[in-house]
Amino acid sequence: MEEELLREAGIKPTAARILIMRAMSAADHPLSMAEIGDALETVDKSVISRTLALFRAGGLIHIIQDGSESVRYELCRCSHAGDDEDLHTHFHCECCGRTFCLKDIPVHVPPLPEGFRAHSVNYVISGICPECLR
Amino acid sequence: MEEELLREAGIKPTAARILIMRAMSAADHPLSMAEIGDALETVDKSVISRTLALFRAGGLIHIIQDGSESVRYELCRCSHAGDDEDLHTHFHCECCGRTFCLKDIPVHVPPLPEGFRAHSVNYVISGICPECLR
DNA sequence: CATTCCGTGCAACTGAATTGCAAATTGAGT
DNA sequence: ACTCAATTTGCAATTCAGTTGCACGGAATG
Numbered sequence: 001m002e003e004e005l006l007r008e009a010g011i012k013p014t015a016a017r018i019l020i021m022r023a024m025s026a027a028d029h030p031l032s033m034a035e036i037g038d039a040l041e042t043v044d045k046s047v048i049s050r051t052l053a054l055f056r057a058g059g060l061i062h063i064i065q066d067g068s069e070s071v072r073y074e075l076c077r078c079s080h081a082g083d084d085e086d087l088h089t090h091f092h093c094e095c096c097g098r099t100f101c102l103k104d105i106p107v108h109v110p111p112l113p114e115g116f117r118a119h120s121v122n123y124v125i126s127g128i129c130p131e132c133l134r
Numbered sequence: 135m136e137e138e139l140l141r142e143a144g145i146k147p148t149a150a151r152i153l154i155m156r157a158m159s160a161a162d163h164p165l166s167m168a169e170i171g172d173a174l175e176t177v178d179k180s181v182i183s184r185t186l187a188l189f190r191a192g193g194l195i196h197i198i199q200d201g202s203e204s205v206r207y208e209l210c211r212c213s214h215a216g217d218d219e220d221l222h223t224h225f226h227c228e229c230c231g232r233t234f235c236l237k238d239i240p241v242h243v244p245p246l247p248e249g250f251r252a253h254s255v256n257y258v259i260s261g262i263c264p265e266c267l268r
Numbered sequence: 269c270a271t272t273c274c275g276t277g278c279a280a281c282t283g284a285a286t287t288g289c290a291a292a293t294t295g296a297g298t
Numbered sequence: 299a300c301t302c303a304a305t306t307t308g309c310a311a312t313t314c315a316g317t318t319g320c321a322c323g324g325a326a327t328g
Contacts, residue, residue: 012305012306044307045308089244282317
């Protein structure tokens, strides 16, 4: 339940925060700030902005840059242990603008050159989705 | 030489365009619009914006979203054949903000589910670079 | 040489996101 | 339950990157 998750992350579970969390877990794909705003008309975008920053600091969500104008946010499914990414691939449709989670395609993190320390990965494939293709 | 490249792409090689091209090939990492602007103080940002759009349409450059506030652009090294990405990995340092090209690490494009058509790939690893780590 | 086209640079605009601040809400202590 | 301090919320104003409108100027064309 949403309240639990927030408490675990040390975040006070207020009404707005629960709503935002719920909207994100209801969606089957990463949401932009604007999309969250549309889904939750009672919540101001400034609150969404601050809440997402908070969630991110708490390791509850991560960011995806899919090539659309705005950044998208997605709940972490993995246990959050510093490294904050769910390692699956995303697909961004250049035609309809939607972003899909390709849960079955894992991201493989290659061995990095000496001295680099990896923290997260952004792996997005752009192209045309089945619906737009037909 | 820069002029050649532009002509090949069907782009008239004007002074500003050659300067921008040169700045990009001089850099060993992808540049943001702002960085190009800093390097070329005589060229207006509107010109840079329009030029980058032109280069992109001509398949000369591609985009990288590395998690920093702004998008970065990089010259394509590969022959440009519709699919416009150089398939190597990038590393973005969360500390100093620089973006490195990991030329030796190829991006492997996985087989996609039925009906998806891939066009380009954005593969960026974020973390801490060797210099910031010490 | 005249005319048209295109590139350039300034200024104004756009849109996403953030910040300042006052009002509302929360929850801790009594 | 009641009060008070601290936090959260929502509005308005701001910021900032990037883009667009437009007029000037130089290059290409006939």
